Amino acid sequence: MSIATLSPAIAPDHYRSVMRHFPTGVAAVCAIDPETGKPCGMIVGTFQALSMEPALVTFSVTRTSTSWPKIARSGTFSVSLLADGQQTVCKALSSKAEDKFVAIDWEESRHGNPHINGALGWIDCTIKQELDGGDHLLIVASVQEMQEADGEPLVFHGGRLGGFRESAAA
Structure with missing residues (x-):
């Protein structure tokens, strides 16, 4: 008996x-x-x-994504960890626009991937696996190179984008 038959369907x-x-960070996969x-x-x-050993990262992408097949074709990609204040980058890369990069400041890494300027860090990756995740694909990738920068993260919570603020209790 599968787990799915033990649980009621979740709408x-x-x-x-x-x-x-549940708040999440915002990452640009390019x-x-x-x-x-x-x-x-x-x-x-x-x-x-x-x-950490080996250095692997993961994320999921909806099966209906029109961007993922383009990224997957390259076999390699970068992840830019967006900083507070990069809401316009997030909105541009979330759009259905033909040229999402028209107003994005970026540079090409030595691995040939776009790094978003002003991000908190970047990670160059090689695709290792695509796994079934229901209506999503779970992507596992090997880390080739990474770098960090100073700043605060862009956070997505409750349908909104914003910065992280430490609570007074902390």
Whole structure:
């Protein structure tokens, strides 16, 4: 008997309503599309460290994404950890625009991936696995190189973007 048959079906709206209470960081996953030679990218809120040895990261992407196939074709990508104040970058990379990078300040890494300038850090990766995750794909990637910068993170919570503020109790 599978676990799914033991649990009642969870309505997507209810699932979304509950999960929106959990804040996430905002990461830009970017590559150069080998078919066009142009940068492509998307925003993920599911990015996380998976393993230190070997250095692996993971994130999920909806199966209907039009950006992921372009990124996957390259086999390599970068993750820029967006900083507070980079809401316009987040909105541009979340859009359906043909050229999402038209107003984004970026530079190409030595691995050939777009790094978003002003981000808190970047991580160059090589795709290791795509796993079934229901209506999403779970992407596992090997870290090739990474760098950090100073600043505060851009945070997504309750459908809003903003900065992190330490509580008075801390």
